[in-house]
Amino acid sequence: MTEALAADPLFEPPLKAHRDALRTGAILFDCPAASIAASITSASAMARLPPPRTIVFTGRMAVTRTIRAGGARLRRWRVEPMGPQFAAADAAPCTPMAPVQLRDGMVHRTDGRSRAQLICDAESDVVTLVATIRAGAAPLMREYDIASGALLRIADADDRPSRTEMLLRFLRVAGRGDASACFEDATHAPGFHLRWAAMREWLALDAAAAAPRLAEMACADPHAEVRAAASCMLPIVEQRLAARCPA
Numbered sequence: 001m002t003e004a005l006a007a008d009p010l011f012e013p014p015l016k017a018h019r020d021a022l023r024t025g026a027i028l029f030d031c032p033a034a035s036i037a038a039s040i041t042s043a044s045a046m047a048r049l050p051p052p053r054t055i056v057f058t059g060r061m062a063v064t065r066t067i068r069a070g071g072a073r074l075r076r077w078r079v080e081p082m083g084p085q086f087a088a089a090d091a092a093p094c095t096p097m098a099p100v101q102l103r104d105g106m107v108h109r110t111d112g113r114s115r116a117q118l119i120c121d122a123e124s125d126v127v128t129l130v131a132t133i134r135a136g137a138a139p140l141m142r143e144y145d146i147a148s149g150a151l152l153r154i155a156d157a158d159d160r161p162s163r164t165e166m167l168l169r170f171l172r173v174a175g176r177g178d179a180s181a182c183f184e185d186a187t188h189a190p191g192f193h194l195r196w197a198a199m200r201e202w203l204a205l206d207a208a209a210a211a212p213r214l215a216e217m218a219c220a221d222p223h224a225e226v227r228a229a230a231s232c233m234l235p236i237v238e239q240r241l242a243a244r245c246p247a
Contacts, residue, residue, distance in 0.1 A: 001026070002040060021045055034133045043070055043122040051120070055094065055146055058112035059138030059157035063131045069102035071123035076100065077146075081114045082138045087225050091142075093149030102126070113138045134158075139191045161194040168198055172205040180209045187213055192223035199230070207237050 004011045005024050015026040018037075025039030055077055076097040094116070100108070102119070110117055119126055141157040144150065156162045164186055171179045183205070186198030199217060202210040214237060218230035 021049060033135060034131055036129060036131045038129050041119055041122065041126040043124050046122050052118060053146055054143050054152060055116045055118060057116045057142045059141045060112045061133040062110045062112060064108055064110065065129045066102050066104065066106045067129060068125065068127040069104050069106065070126040072102045072119050072126050073121045074100040074102055075118045075120050077116045079114055082140060084222065085224055088151060088154060091151040094144040095149060161191050164194060165197045168201045172201045177206050180206065184213060187217065192226050196226050196229055203237060208241055211237055211241060
């Protein structure tokens with residue numbers, strides 16, 4: 001199957017597969033609690049391609065078994081875990097850790113909430129099995145610049161909030177003013193980024209219906225950035241709603 005994947009870009013394997021310029025892999029097991037993936041990292045591609053400029057902290061716990069080490073090293077970085085009041089503007093930089101020499105049969109754990117890693121300097125292809133645990137994951141993954149350690153961007157670590165955001169946007173574009181309960185529920189979601197995304201869509205759909213909840217978020221949302229954003233938006237919304245109403 002690996003040979004077919006490498007030879008034919010249109011090959012459809014019986015397992016969910018992923019491939020890029022550096023590695024080819026397949027998901028061997030997947031359930032709500034965890035997934036297990038096998039991958040082969042190409043030593044020739046690693047030597048040919050420019051070294052990565054960024055490193056990603058996935059937000060999830062992973063346990064890796066190195067089947068074939070290929071003489072590679074493992075570069076590692078650390079960062080402060082994402083707390084409940086995480087703000088991208090104030091994020092501390094990531095810092096490098098001492099690299100580790102990989103060995104055949106080696107097993108190591110990586111807490112993606114505060115650790116990241118990168119295989120480098122392989123003499124031959126590297127084969128790994130990785131078990132990724134979803135429980136206790138951070139809500140966001142973070143990408144940092146390797147040279148400076150600066151935070152570059154963040155994204156959902158779980159696809160469920162992303163799906164919720166897309167569905168809310170669809171409801172807004174479709175003009176579904178009868179879906180206020182869906183927007184209301186999403187503004188109480190555990191993830192602060194989803195709460196505010198839901199409020200933005202709700203305001204665009206029906207500002208009058210969203211205004212009371214916006215006022216609540218300005219006063220009492222658990223996250224400081226959401227409170228600040230809601231506090232800035234509230235007088236704008238109130239002014240526009242007042243302008244609509246005849247004296």
